[in-house]
Amino acid sequence: MTPEQLSKLESSIENLKSKKSRLYFLVQDTKGNAKASVSFIYNMALTLKKAGYNSIILHEKPDYVGVSGWMGEEYMKELPHKSIEGQNLEVSPEDFLVIPELYGFVMSQVSKLPCGKIVLCQAYDHILETLQPGQTWSQHGFLKCITTSEMQKQYLENVMRNTSFDILKPFISDNFTKQTLPPKPIVAIHTREQRDTANIIKTFYIKFPQYRWVTFRDMRNMDEKQFANVLKECFVSVWIDETSSYGTFPLESMKTNVPVIGLVPNLLPEWMTENNGVWVNNKTHVVDFVADFLQNWLEDNVKPELYDEMLKTVENTSSKKEFEKVTIDLFQKYINTRLDSFEEQLNKFQTVE
């Protein structure tokens, strides 16, 4: 090892110890639209920033819209932002890159960088989308993955065998609070595929013309506060997301005291029980369940136990405090592992000398 390399190693160790190493978080540009997966990343980054770490948001292009419109100014002001395109990205061995599962092509581009590399996997069905056939994360140097649920972790472990997994569960924002006024005959609808929303609404009005006065609210394109306020007015939520790995929307609904009619996702969420929602196995039956629930709601026949179970479910999910603690613990663990490795290298060198 040359004196220059030695000095770099010592400097890296110092940066890791003093939390100066850079933690880059790559995010998707949602063009100002709210997206739970992006909000999750920003919350991780801001938690670490507030704890004294050097988190930086990384976006693909310089014309990044940002999240101040739907998450608040704080996230844009507190967190430094850098564009991959058009800016010289400084990456040192003590730095970390956190890349969402969707960006397989970025993983291959950064595979030679000497930094720590972590996959953030919130949607298991996206993991292979931009990877070449046969490629795995570990082949690009991504040996660690943060995911959001035990079920998803189990699934991923069977596909990405050489990667180790940690779980960080999302939390439901404080913007979601229990309804204080009686709800209106509005159905909040949130589907992964927009055509499902249109199909459900149109089918419902054709099959049940007597309920044409009931409104459906497509919960897309709203900032979080607006989203929470609209949800508060609804008497039921409809959730269709077969490839959901966690289920933020149903939990937000439950926290708001809005029962959920949902299609059971391929990976059963840990919080889902027989009694905390109306869980349907066939998408084509959803409208019938909506009409049935509506009839019961109009007649005050919805069992109070449903609302009790919803409350219990939400109480058992991760709080913001827990999320922050787990985030800090996780990254400190990654830093410590890297630090141990660097110190081991330094010790070896000093022993040889």
Add this chain to the structure above:
Amino acid sequence: MEKLDVSIILPIKSSAAIDFNDYFTKCIESIKNQKLKVNELVIVHGNDTNLLEFLDSFDFGDLTVNRHVWTQESNFAKQVNYGVASAKSKWVSLFEFDDEYANIWFKNVDIYIKSFPNVDVFLPIVIDTDDKGIFAGFTNEATFAMNISAEMGVLTNDTLQNYQNFQISGMVIKKQTYLDWGGLKSSFKLTFGYEFFLRLTHNSVRIMTIPKIGYKHLNLRTGSIFWNYKNGENVLTSDEVKFWIESAKKEYFFINDRAIKYETQND
């Protein structure tokens, strides 16, 4: 026992209607079965012997019933106005003997009174049925429909200008509001309820539909007021129907009943 401070106003012309006893029994049962009990039932009824005997022997259970014999010519609006004036509660609800309240109605009214203190009138979603009890449609639900009302659930004057299908039966209104704005106009045929809603909304009274099925209304019972307008001795012509709708739109500016009369057009 907790009660809602409401008087139910029940006008009865006579007991001559077909199946009167059955209808009346069901309507009283629907009051008795309320999840939240009511203060008082005010019956303003005609004085035919059969009716008097029937009411004398009827078992009202633990309902507080105040009966008033109506000796003048039968008139729905006048009888209701009299009943409201004599009511002992802060709120009144208009009822008909061939209708039924849903047992959740007054419990929900209580919730909404507490949640929306600036609202003076609450309307139920009404299930209209035919005389066989078959569902015919909803009434009062339109306040929730897209582009009908500026504020979802609230009945406005603008809405009423274009859409008349709202119903006074089952509604719960502050007694003082009812009296302050003149009550139902007895000279009106057909559109007395519509004119009343126009008058209330014109005077900034807030009317809200509670999105719960609160009332079952029998449509066009043989011998009922509206049946008579359509099928009885004094059938309303299409001209007269139009006249009463137009009159409602003109007269709501006036609190007092100006004794409107329809005169046949002789062209």
